[in-house]
Amino acid sequence: MCFDAIDMRVFDELRKLEMFFKEETRRGCSIIDLYELVQHAGNILPRLYLLCTVGSVYIKSKEAPAKDVLKDLVEMCRGIQHPVRGLFLRSYLSQVSRDKLPDIGSEYEGDADTVMDAVEFVLQNFTEMNKLWVRMQHQGPAREKEKREKGRSELRDLVGKNLHVLSQIEGVDLDMYKDTVLPRVLEQVVNCKDELAQFYLMDCIIQVFPDEYHLQTLEVLLGACPQLQPSVDIKTVLSRLMERLSNYAASSAEVLPEFLQVEAFSKLNNVIGKVIEAQVDMPIFGAxxxxxxxxxxxLHVHPDRLDYADQVLGACVKKLSSKGKLEDSRATKQIVALLSAPLEKYNDVVTALKLSNYHHVMEYLDNETNKIMATVIIQSIMKNNTRISTADKVEALFELITGLIKDLDGNHEEVDEDDFKEEQNSVARLIQMLHNDDPVEMYKIICTVRRQFMTGGPKRLPFTIPPLVFSSLKLVRRLQGQDEGQDENPFGDESLTTPKKIFQLLNQTIEVLSTVPAPELALQLYLQCAEAANDSDLEPVAYEFFTQAYILYEEEVSDSKAQVTALHLIIGTLRRMHVFGVENRDTLTHKATGYSAKLLKKPDQCRAVYSCAHLFWVDDQDNMKDGERVLICLKRALRIANAAQQMSNATRGILFLREGEPQVTAAAIQSLIELINTEMQSDSSTPDPAADAFFASTLRYIQFQKQKGGAIGERVYVLMFLGKRNVENLSAYWFTTKSFTTNLMV
Incomplete structure (x- = not known):
């Protein structure tokens, strides 16, 4: 049976005995006689239990001062020196007397009885109980020490109840606590030199007495910490003390001046340093x-004192430097908690960046934990929409997230591909949070980010370069119109932040990406830059980017599917360009047309060639309307389609319509329609409902135009049937261009 159960059963029985003694006094029996009578019991232990029981009735009768009876009882209990029996006896004494102590407002307070008498009684009982409790560790053979320590741990509450009683005495104000209670309790804690007792009693002091008392006696309380045994878990004691004080500070802004007055931070910082220095064997986790x-x-008490926070981080760095690389996972978790605290408090990474020792602490994390902490930092930035607005801050930020930017210490271990992608995507999302309205400072930010990304290695560049490019293009669009004239160098060499200067940086950046190799991605980015240069009216720059894209297409893009995709991107981008003169445009257009005719598969060739027809007829540019070349492209596409039909019986026909174009006569259109009809009705043709419906819709549109008496159409239409799937693709293509009209839909 556990000690608590025994304790409760015995005390319940003794309560009945106390009621019996009360009844006896009512019948005329003298309480003084009873008090003397029970002292004649033969065995000392029952005698003292009886004495405590009668003593309780004696105090209640008020026939003698309470302090005299209490003093007599606490002294008489010295007769039991057996640790366990003595503990239970004194615990019973504490229980029967706690409601009879002379306290403010108590019926037992008087001229002869004061609060100090109650305090002296409880302190003396506590002292004797603690001595008995400590003595338990020496009662028995050494081989049973572990068993005894377990038993001692179960009995600790008997001792701690005395401190709880002290905290409940109304008359114990701050002055009495400071002058009498705390010094006496700490004296007993320090002098007992027992690890279990010291840890438990220090924790009891922290838990049972008010926060205000702890704050006002902080120096005294902390002064005992370095005197404790080296094996005492002092980190837990101090952590709980600081937690209570933090909560106290957070409870009301009115108490903060008290913290400043008592210099709480300085005292805590000093004692922690002394404890760590005194306990040389303290594991790094504890420190x-x-x-x-x-x-x-x-952070709770002095949120505005960043120097205090930085001082703590600096002290931690000093301790970590003496231990080298961490191998304790518990210490690693504590460092993560340490680094996360400023982020959670300020909700602003910029504030954390002001802490000069912050990144030094991160250096002691292992590679995986460093990545986790870097991810936490990025998540904090995204969650709080924090803008990093200067190159210096960006530099400091990238020092914190180095684990995601590049391999640490030459670490090339295999990582999970999905985890790696998620990490790099988080870095990519970070770029949008780096912003400054000043173009000069924004350019510095871009250069800083680029320098960091270039150290990331070939695996990271495909993730990190694209967002950097688009961030740079945003700056270009803000600066449109600042470049005037052309230089021999298409990018210029201006000292100011201009679109040319940014384009030059982008050209160098994408060139690195093309060697990763990621040629398809580099080609797309070159085209994006070319389009931005077009919007800035920088023809030489746009031409240079197109030239780089063509070189990549010719030398690096070898997969047939990738070639098709890249070529359609080139054609689509080139069609939107308006900055080119006749010579440059002709060069680029003919190159694209040539690439189209060299694709591996005939259907791909046909689609690419008829797409090139759009390059010779741009509606909003009068100098780019060449119907003859349009017709040449379409005829070439028709020839390729016929060749594809002979090989795979897939081609169904081509229809080209143009308003007022002399090369496209009514007879030519009628001839094409008949050709398509013939192909659709041939035995070798595979029925295709989607193609049939689309062709029927086109014919209705032509008939509608004839009935109106106008020209056949307002735009150029190219219809190519290469099976049902390609009809769907063609419909989607037209839907995204200006050449599409709803009249053609079924």
């Missing part, structure tokens, strides 16, 4: 835990 708790306290 980091202390600094983590101190930082949390500092």
């Amino acid at each position: 980091v835990t202390l600094y983590s708790s101190l930082l949390t306290f500092t």
Whole structure:
């Protein structure tokens, strides 16, 4: 049976005995006689239980001062020196007397009985109980020490109840606590030199007495910490103390001046340093835990004192440097908690960047934990929409997230592909949070980011370069119109931040990406830059980007599917360009047309060639309307389609309509329609409902135009049937261009 159960059963029976003694006094029996009578019991232990029971009735009768009876009882209990029996006896004494102590407002308070008498009684009982409790560790053979320690741990509440009683005495104000209670309790804690007792009693002091008392007696309380046994878990004691003080500070802004007055941070910082210095065998986990708790306290009590927070981080760095690389996972978790505290408090990474020792602490994390912490930092930025607005801050930020930017310490271990992608995508999302309205500073930010990304290695560049390019293009569009004239160098060499200067940087950046190799991605980015240069009216720059894209297409893009995709991107981008003169445009257009005719598969050739027809007829540019070349492209596409039909019986026909174009006569259109009809009705043709419906819709549109008496159409229409799937693709293509009209839909 556990000690608590025994304790409760015995005390219940003794309560009945106390009621019996009360009844006896009512019948005329003298309480003084009873008090003397029970002292004649033969065995000392029953005698003292009887004495405590009668003593309770004696105090209640008020026939003698309470302090005299209490003093007599606490002294008489010295007769039991057996640790366990003595503990239970004194616990019973504490229980029967707690409601009879002379206290403010108590019926037992008087001229002869004061609050100090109650305090002296409880302190003396506590002292004797603690001595008995400590003595238990020496009662028995050494081989049973572990068993005894377990038993001692179960009995600790008997001792701690005395401190709880002290905290409940109304007359114990701050002055009495400071002058009498705390010094006496700490004296007993320090002098007992027992690890279990010291840890438990220090924790009891922290838990049972008010926060205000702890704050006002902080120096005294902390002064006992370095005197404790080296094996005492002092980190937990101090952490709980700082947690209580932090909560106290957060409870009301009115108490913060008290913290400043008592210099709480300085005292806590000093004692932590002394404890760590005194306990040379303290594991690094314990030291980091202390600094983590101190930082949390500092952020709650002194949120505006970044120098305090940085001082804590600096002390932690000093301790970590003496231990080298961490191998304790618990210490690693505490460092993560330490580094996360400023982020959670300020919700602003910019504030954390002001802490000069922040990144030094991160250096002691292992590679995986460093990545986790870097991800936490990025998540904080995204969650709080934090803008990093200067190149210096960006530099400091990238020092913190180095683990995601590049391999640490030459680490090339295999990583999970999905995890790697998620990490790099988080870095890519970060770029949008780096912004400054000043173009000069924004350019510095871009250069800083580029320098960091270039160290990331070939696996990271495909993730990190694209967002950097688009961020640079946003700046270009803000600066449109600042470049005037052309230089021999298409990018210029201006000292100011201009679109040319940014394009030059982008050209160098994408060139690195093309060697990763990621040629398809580099080609897309070159085309994006070319389009931005077009919007800035920088023809030489746009031509240079197109030239780089063509070189990549010719030398690096070898897969047939990738070639088709890249070529359609080139054609689509080139069609939107208006900056080119006749010579440059002809060069680029003919190159694209030539590439189209060299694709591996005939259907791909046909689609690419008829797409090139759009390059010779741009509606909003009068100098780019060449119907003859349009017709040449379409005829070439028709020839390729016929050749594809002979090989795979897939081609169904081509229809080209143009308003007022002399090369496209009514007879030519009628001839094409008949050709399509013939192909659709041939035995070798595979029925295709989608193609049939589309062709019927086109014919209705032509008939509608004839009935109106106008020209056949307002735009150029190219219809190519290469099976049902390609009809759907063609419909989608037309829907995204200006050449599409709803009249053609079924």
